[in-house]
Amino acid sequence: MCGGRSSRFGADKTLATFNGRPFIEKVLAAATQVAPTYLVSKNPLKFHFLLGRYRFGFVVEGEGVYSPLVGVRAALLQIPARALLFLPADLPFVSPELLRWIVSHPPPVVVKDSNRLHSLVTFLPKAAVTVVDSLLKRGEHRVFRLHRELKTEELPLHLFSHRDYSLKSLTNINRKEEYLETLCR
Numbered sequence: 001m002c003g004g005r006s007s008r009f010g011a012d013k014t015l016a017t018f019n020g021r022p023f024i025e026k027v028l029a030a031a032t033q034v035a036p037t038y039l040v041s042k043n044p045l046k047f048h049f050l051l052g053r054y055r056f057g058f059v060v061e062g063e064g065v066y067s068p069l070v071g072v073r074a075a076l077l078q079i080p081a082r083a084l085l086f087l088p089a090d091l092p093f094v095s096p097e098l099l100r101w102i103v104s105h106p107p108p109v110v111v112k113d114s115n116r117l118h119s120l121v122t123f124l125p126k127a128a129v130t131v132v133d134s135l136l137k138r139g140e141h142r143v144f145r146l147h148r149e150l151k152t153e154e155l156p157l158h159l160f161s162h163r164d165y166s167l168k169s170l171t172n173i174n175r176k177e178e179y180l181e182t183l184c185r
Helices: 023-031 044-050 068-078 096-103 126-137 143-150 176-184
Strands: 038-041 057-060 083-086 109-113 116-125 153-156
Touching (some): 023 044, 038 068, 044 057, 057 068, 068 083, 068 126, 083 096, 096 116, 116 143
Antiparallel strands (some): 083 116, 109 116
16 A cells, blocks of 8 residues: 555655665565565556566556545455455565465454554455445545454454564554664664
């Protein structure tokens, strides 16, 4: 999912670099090892530099409102699969092992750590589009409402700790301060 405005970050965080590679490239490197991969974005042309380096497709969101649910809907409608794994583009530490663990569960599932639901780290069935449509028709754009209505199973991240003892796989970067802190680690 690469369709946000990065307003809290102050610049396009998908293109922010960590260890010499943009966040989006780190996410693609992990995702393409697990399944066919698509970037969901209002502006896919900004990712032209990745073409030929990874096998992926594009899903172009419609113009208008910036909403994760609009991106989820576009992917559910356009990608030919029975279920789709969604990831935000600001997870520079995500691993293929974590993604394989998530998709080993029947959808719908979402990852939760001790105090936070990672609502965009989710594996959804294609049929979820009807619930997304209903939410959007009501003017609702929060992904956690989708999970509530779907009765999505929450996967506790600590169950994956044997593979990621520091549980940093889902560290997402929303603000410049978090980015600078990550660079200094």
